[in-house]
Amino acid sequence: MTTTTKNLLVELFVEELPPKALKKLGESFAGTLADSLKAQGLAGADAQVTPFASPRRLAVHVTGVAAKAADKPVSQKLMPVSVGLDAQGHATQALLKKLSALGAGPEAVPSLKRQMDGKAEALFFDSVLPGATLDEGLQKALDETLAKLPIPKVMSYQLEDGWTSVNFVRPAHGLVALHGADVVRVYALGLTSGRETQGHRFEAAVERISLRDADGYAAQLEAEGAVIAGFEARRDEISRQLKAAAEKAGGTPIDDAALLDEVTALVERPNVLVGQFEPAFLDVPQECLILTMKANQKYFPLLDAAGKLTNKFLIVSNIRPADASAVVGGNERVVRPRLADAKFFFDQDRRKTLESRVPGLDKVVYHGKLGTQGERAERVRAIGHAVVNLLRMATVPYTVDAKDEFDVLDSKVQQAARLAKTDLLTDMVGEFPELQGIMGGYYARAEGLRDGVAIAIEDHYKPRFAGDGLPRNHSGTVVALADKLETLVGLFGIGQLPTGDKDPFALRRHALGVIRILTEKNLPLDLPDLIDAAIGAFPAATVALQPDTKATLQAFFSDRLAVSLREQGYSAQEVDAVLALAPRRLGDVPKRLAAVRAFAALQEAASLAAANKRVGNILKKAEGTVEARVDAGLLKETAEAALNEALQRVKPEADAAFDRGDYTVSLQALAALREPVDTFFDQVMVNAEDPALRANRLGLLATLHGAMNRVADLSRLAA
Incomplete structure (x- = not known):
């Protein structure tokens, strides 16, 4: 039917x-x-x-x-044949009771199907389930x-x-x-x-x-x-009107997808209007004005061609009167006190220096087990000092390479770290917590502090979110690293780890921030050294960190890095191959990945990856410690001598490229080993009966394994 x-x-x-x-x-x-x-x-x-x-x-x-x-034919298992039928094949009471529960009588017994269900034969009842x-x-x-x-x-x-x-x-x-x-x-x-x-x-x-x-x-x-019922249709109409009104007013509406969604959910018949406020309010930092207009009034501030705030804003009204002047005037009257509050906060905050607020941090609890914001600021300062020293001693010269310049950098870092959290005590940040750091930068400039310090205070929270910019100068970079490392070590140290989708302290975001700074700025810093520096800033007498904090945190960083790299388009195999070696310097990871991708495109890659996996398995099974050492006098077979000769030729070339950071050339040099490696496994018995021969061949494979796995664990590329 x-x-x-x-x-x-x-x-x-x-x-x-x-x-x-x-x-x-x-x-x-x-x-x-x-x-x-x-x-x-x-x-x-x-x-x-x-x-x-x-x-x-x-x-x-x-x-x-x-x-x-439509009706559905269903086949329902009733019970084993041995339970439903007696020795003469007649229905048992158990079967009849089951059929009755299904709305069928004894007449259904002959039509029951018998088929195997596992090791026993069972009875099945076919019926038709009426469609709803x-x-x-x-x-x-x-x-x-x-x-x-x-x-x-x-x-x-x-x-x-x-x-x-x-x-x-x-x-x-x-x-x-x-x-x-x-x-x-x-x-x-x-x-x-x-x-x-x-x-x-x-x-x-x-x-x-x-x-x-x-x-x-x-x-x-x-x-x-008079209702646009569709959410997306209404959103598109608001976007169209915003663009048209902005062009007419000579500006560009601020781009905020979340605000657009919220306004779309507030109106049924959108009507975009243009309002304005007194230009004198533009003396207040534009972030304050933008935030108060967006958060409190749901307006779209207008920016000029240079991205600076103008004194005009867009109102998304829910009504379309013939004369909208009353609507515009009402919104202008409403926004004025909000802007006046922002100006008042800004003026009041500047009456006190950031330095004068430092003692107040000792009265603000950061965490019950980690002390006050004052203690936290001291730990950030100590970590920043340690990071500067690590940069000073880096084997790869950092751009600030003169001793005096490092001393100046350290001075800026110390001052910025000491003052970075003081804007938490200001009226403006008390009203708008989203402006922390940003207002600290403004107040530092108003006091005439060095611009590098002001930028560091403003940028030390960066990156705040996915796609956010990184700190703009050296001191900001160091303080941002120190701040995030202090948060991670402290909270991991007291057992406050993220669980599932719960991450109340945004530790995943902090870890990704550290990763982005180290990789995108290609800093010559080793992650384990940074974690050690952060742990060292926590006095054992005041904060008891768990003994496995470093290992747990390193694993967390590795996991976050793997997720981030896969989101960037690298394959799981490529990521696993690089991270399997737990590279200490994250700035090298992008270059290693690029090298692995280039190597995987070579004809020789699949064979070498499979051979590398085989070598790794042989070495794991070998008794005792295998040293990467070869006695040329014990190379009896032509194939093993050829492999040793190829290694002596290729390894120095690959090592030299690795040492200068050219990982692509280092891996591509290994392609020359494909033929001698394949021949070796075809013609040579590694586990020879003679202990000396066996040890020498294992030493040859250990040398090969070491040469092939400096950039990445190539066995992870094997199918």
């Missing part, structure tokens, strides 16, 4: 939904309901699912939904959808009867379910489905909209209800 399919619309009309959650709520509502219909056979796997989400509604449109799902009707299936889908909604905070409210309480994200006032033009009767949250909904609170053409059919939902809601 065939059944007619029609398109389905389901809408839940509610009071204003939480804007930061709306996008996820809309996606979940549509996705879960459609998936349930597909699972029940009421919608096809290729059905098109269109979500709708506005401040007062969640809805979904699903194509090709059947009025009734749309009324039943949609009710099940709706119940499941509401139960799975990612509601940030549930509220409780009473229905009109005055007795029944309902728990949901916001009070619900309407439910629509249309299969084509027909209403599907379902129930949810004390509501019965129909075809009526409501439009815009103030600008709808009619109070209640009677939806004609499922397919005309969005168009009818926009025409009669």
Whole structure:
């Protein structure tokens, strides 16, 4: 039997939904309901699912939904034959009872199938499971959808009867379910489905909209209800209006995807308007003004061609009056006190120097087991001093290579580290924690501190997020490293490790920050040395770090580095090959990866990788310690002598390239070993009966293994 399919619309009309959650709520509502219909056979796997989400509604449109799902043949295992039938082949009471529970009688016994189930023969009952009707299936889908909604905070409210309480994200006032033009009767949250909904609170053409059919939902809601129902459609319309209004005002709206999503979730009929404030407020750092306009008022500040803040901003209104001057004027009056507060905070904060705030850090608890912010600042200062000394002694010359310059760098680092956290005590950062570091830089410049120190204070949190810039100068780089290492060592040392998706102290972000600084700036610093320097800054008398802190933290860094590299497009094999050697200097990792990728493209790569894996396995199984030493007088076979000769020729070339940091040339030099290595394994018995011969051949393989695995563990490239 065939059944007619029609398109389905389901809408839940509610009071204003939480804007930061709306996008996820809309996606979940549509996705879960459609998936349930597909699972029940009421919608096809290729059905098109269109979500709708506005401040007062969640809805979904699903194509090709059947009025009734097709019946399903099912085969159900009953029990072993030995249990269901007696010696004469008659049904036992256990079998009859089971059949009765399934709605079948003794007459079904002859039709039961017998087939093997594991080692025993079992009885199976074939039947047809009636397909769900749309009324039943949609009710099940709706119940499941509401139960799975990612509601940030549930509220409780009473229905009109005055007795029944309902728990949901916001009070619900309407439910629509249309299969084509027909209403599907379902129930949810004390509501019965129909075809009526409501439009815009103030600008709808009619109070209640009677939806004609499922397919005309969005168009009818926009025409009669003054509502753009689709989240993405509304977002695109806001983006278009923002761009047009900005061009007309002679600026560029600030790029903020999160703010755009939030505003999209606040309005149903967007109307972008231009407002402005007194130019005198531009004397306040633009980050403060931008943040207060975005966070408190949801405005889009306008920037000029140089990226500087102008005194104009864009308002996304939810109404479209013929004369918008009252709306603009109201928003300008509202934003003025906010900007005045920012100016007041800025002026007040500059009355005290950063240095005068240092003692106050001793009164701010950082962590119960790690002391105050003052103690933390001292540890960052000590780590920064150690990092400067590591740079001073680096085997690869750092750009600040003169003793006096290193002393100046150390002086800047010490001062910046001492003052870096003092802006936590300012009014501006107290109001806007997101500005920590940034305001410290402004206040340092206002005091006339060295620009290098001001930049270091501003940049020491960098990179704050994925894609953020790195510290801009040497002192900022050192203080940023010291700050992140202090956080990681301290929290790992007291056992506050990230678990699953929980990372309350953003330790993964701190580790990635260290990795990015070391790799992208190619600093001549070894990670284990940096961890040692950070551990040394924690006095044992005041902070008891766990003894395995270094090992645990190194493993954490390796894991974060592997994840980061795979996200950058390197294969798991390439990453494993490089990180298997636990390179101490992370600045070398990109070059090693590039070398491995170039080596893998060579014709000889697969054979050498397989041979390297074989060599590694042989050496692991060898008794005692195998020294990479060869006695030429014991090379009896032509193939082993040829391999030794090839190694003596290739190894110096590969080692020289490695020592000068040319890892690609170092690996490519090994290609010449393919033929002698293959011949060696074809013609030479490594585990010879003569102990001296066996030890010499193992020594030859150890020499080969050492030569092949300086850049990366090539065995990881073997298929």
